[in-house]
Amino acid sequence: MDFRLTDDQRALRAGVRELLEGRFPRERLRAVVDAGAPVVDRALWRELGGAGFFALRLAEADGGVGLGLPEAVLVFEEAGRALLPGPLVATHLAAGVVEGAAGGRAVVTALDAAGPLVEHLASADAVLVIGDEGDEGDDEGDGAGGGIGVLSAAGLARSARPIRSVDPATPLHRLDLGSRPGQEERGLAAFPADPRSTARLRREAALLTAALQLGSAARTVEMAVRHAGERSQFGRAIGAFQAVQHLCAGMLVRVETARSVVYAAAVTEDAGEVTAAKLLADEAAVRNARDCLQVHGGMGFTWEADVHLHLKRAWVRAGQWQTAAEAEEELAAGLLRIGV
Structure with a gap:
């Protein structure tokens, strides 16, 4: 099996990077962070939709781009590199099911039964609700008790409680998973029973989140190396010191390591490889951001620096879809099955 990128895939990655550098430069990121109450930029969201960001995996006959999961991983890696805010994964997964999601006219966030936190609820039009696996026969058809459904964001917001988020660009709300939605809140859309099972949707969400983490981890390497070459101490660049070199090399x-596993999981779509990809990408994003802070010294901890933003976003994403503890348990169970 060949995991090397094709010329078309490299061109796609370069095109997305160019788009994001032009439409979401550092100044835009800082404006979102400094706003205090971040909301999804609808104009940017529609532009992403027009570029095929959300419809990337929809068939051309359905108005999509007709590409696959490997191409989506490359696109999400670039979004992670730019720290692009918003419920990117949920809107991408809902394309073709929620009206307007594919073209960026609708913002869709997600509620996973494994964790009751919802990001960007105030900016969303709809909420993709993923219930417990094995409970897909939910007689309500809303996903609140099992399976997959789409609910009104405005309806759910009435029972949601805002909580403080460590990431200033990712507002969070906590929802009561035990409450049933009212009649006006359910039935916005229905996912087809086949082939999108609950387990498959969770795997795709975990892998795309891993791609976001991978992009952030790669970006912090670039930031650390650049600073090490520019910052001087004792008459020479700090990058000349072996301790700093070791930090950057480890990053x-x-x-x-994470990239190889994420790319492989995108090709195979194997559940175990997706789990390993999320685990390694989370570790790379969090630990690289911490090491990048060390390279920057006291400057890295200041509000004006961007390093802490990568660390805070990495912490939030590490708790989404599959935590390190959940991934480790799943991988251990897989090894035990092989041993038997």
Whole structure:
């Protein structure tokens, strides 16, 4: 099996990077962070939709781009590199099911039964609700008790409680999973029973989140290396000191290790490989951001620096879809099955 990128895939990645550098530069990121109450930029969301960001995996006959999960991973990696805010994964997964999601006219967030936190609820039009696996026969058809459904964001917001988020660009709300939605809140859309099972949707969400983490981890390597070459101490660049070199080298190893597993999981779509990809990408994003802070010294901890934003976003994503503890348990169970 060949995991090397094709010329078309490289061109796609370069095109997305160019788009994001032009439409979401550092100044836009800082404006979102400094706003205090971040909301999804609808104009940018529609532009992403027009570029095929959300419809990337829809068939051309359905108005999509007709590409696959490997291409989606490349696109989400670039979004993670730019720290692009918003419920990107949920809107991408809902394309073709929620009206307007594919073109960026609708913002869709997600509620996973495994964790009751919802990001960007105030900016969303709809909420993709994923219930417990094995409970897909939910007689309500709303996903609140099992299976997959789409509910009104405005309806759910009435029973949601805002909580403080460590990431200033990712507002969070906590929802009561035990409450049943009112009649006006259910039935916005229905996912087809086949082939999108609950388990498959969770795997795709975990892998795309891993791609976001991978992009952030790679970006912090670039930031650390650049600062090490520019910052001087004792008459020479700090990058000349072996301790700093070791930090940067370790960061690069984490990124390349995670990248190989994330890319492979996108090709195979194997559940175990997706779990390993999420685990390694989370570790790379969090630990690289911490090491990048060390390279920057006291400057890295200041509000004006961007390093802490990568660390805070990495912490939030590490708790989404599959935590490290859940991934480790799943991988251990897989090894035990092989041993038997």
